[in-house]
Amino acid sequence: MNVVFICSGNEVTGFGHVSRCLNIASGLARLLPAKQIHFYGDYGHFSKQKIAQAGFTRVEGLPAENLTDTLLIIDDYQITETSLKGYCNRGARLVIIDDFDQFAFECVDLIINFRFEAEKICQPTDKHLLGLDYLPVAPSFEQLRKQRLNNRSDNDIKSVLVFIGGTDRMNFAPTLLSCLDKVLHSKQIIWLTNQDVRLSLRNNQLTQVPYVDDMAELYSSVDLVFSGGGLSKYEAGFCLLPNAAVSQTELQQDDTYVLAENALSFDLGLIGEVDEEELIRRLTVFLTPDVIEQQREAMVNAYRSDSTAKLAEKIFYLL
Numbered sequence: 001m002n003v004v005f006i007c008s009g010n011e012v013t014g015f016g017h018v019s020r021c022l023n024i025a026s027g028l029a030r031l032l033p034a035k036q037i038h039f040y041g042d043y044g045h046f047s048k049q050k051i052a053q054a055g056f057t058r059v060e061g062l063p064a065e066n067l068t069d070t071l072l073i074i075d076d077y078q079i080t081e082t083s084l085k086g087y088c089n090r091g092a093r094l095v096i097i098d099d100f101d102q103f104a105f106e107c108v109d110l111i112i113n114f115r116f117e118a119e120k121i122c123q124p125t126d127k128h129l130l131g132l133d134y135l136p137v138a139p140s141f142e143q144l145r146k147q148r149l150n151n152r153s154d155n156d157i158k159s160v161l162v163f164i165g166g167t168d169r170m171n172f173a174p175t176l177l178s179c180l181d182k183v184l185h186s187k188q189i190i191w192l193t194n195q196d197v198r199l200s201l202r203n204n205q206l207t208q209v210p211y212v213d214d215m216a217e218l219y220s221s222v223d224l225v226f227s228g229g230g231l232s233k234y235e236a237g238f239c240l241l242p243n244a245a246v247s248q249t250e251l252q253q254d255d256t257y258v259l260a261e262n263a264l265s266f267d268l269g270l271i272g273e274v275d276e277e278e279l280i281r282r283l284t285v286f287l288t289p290d291v292i293e294q295q296r297e298a299m300v301n302a303y304r305s306d307s308t309a310k311l312a313e314k315i316f317y318l319l
Helices: 016-028 045-053 081-089 139-150 173-183 215-219 232-238 250-261 276-286 289-302 307-316
Strands: 002-006 037-040 070-074 093-097 110-113 128-130 159-163 188-192 205-209 224-227 243-247 266-270
Touching: 002 016, 016 037, 016 045, 016 093, 016 307, 081 093, 110 307, 139 215, 139 232, 159 173, 173 188, 173 276, 215 232, 224 232, 232 243, 232 250, 232 289, 243 250, 243 276, 250 266, 266 276, 276 289
Parallel strands: 002 037, 002 070, 070 093, 093 110, 110 128, 159 188, 159 224, 188 205, 224 243, 243 266
Antiparallel strands: none
């Protein structure tokens, strides 16, 4: 049976959907030949490159009639029940990543929602795989988590990462960087961005880097992460990196709030609603040693080092 991931990664959607599908694909590749794993969707250059580097192929379409030998893993907020039923009627088995409890349809075989406390925001069924126990991460993240578990960090902050995401919808990174420059001193601040904009800071050293092949290598070089509220706050948490999120959408904000209530992230507010004075106040609170250490301890207990393998095994049972 072939496995086809249906997702997109371009300037509009960002890279997050492709990233987590690649993580699942890497987990499945430990259980079946990589040549049976394919990707189908609208991909920009970066996404195409990452899919190829991971050893998977892209397909230009799906068979028009017979999908009986195909398992579809779908990560697309815009997919409709009609489309899902169409795949099912053609014989496909269906797995869907459902962040917001939108796709609990009868035709779906397995529903994945790896958000923290996902069971509280949906109506669980025997089809659901819920919570951080099923968080898909890259193999390099698993290695980094193992290293950090064996070599616990102190509270000395030398370097921080700012990564708003594949699409900084409101160009908020410069504002965040300016505020960080007022509360940090003599630190290395790494800004991960593809924007062709050059900024300089007064009190800290700023390094702008384009998107990288291996985020784990970048995570291993920093002590804190400031994210845009999406998948990166989960990645940072898995890697035992204290993090704070400024959310780009209300749905991201809801998710960040729950994580923050359990010391798994720090809520910097929703872009468009938080002003610079309030942002500086929240940054100052986050940077206190007690808050940072509380996050580290919570991350040790909340995340599972084998979550990707556990998820891959559940999907493999459908083949």
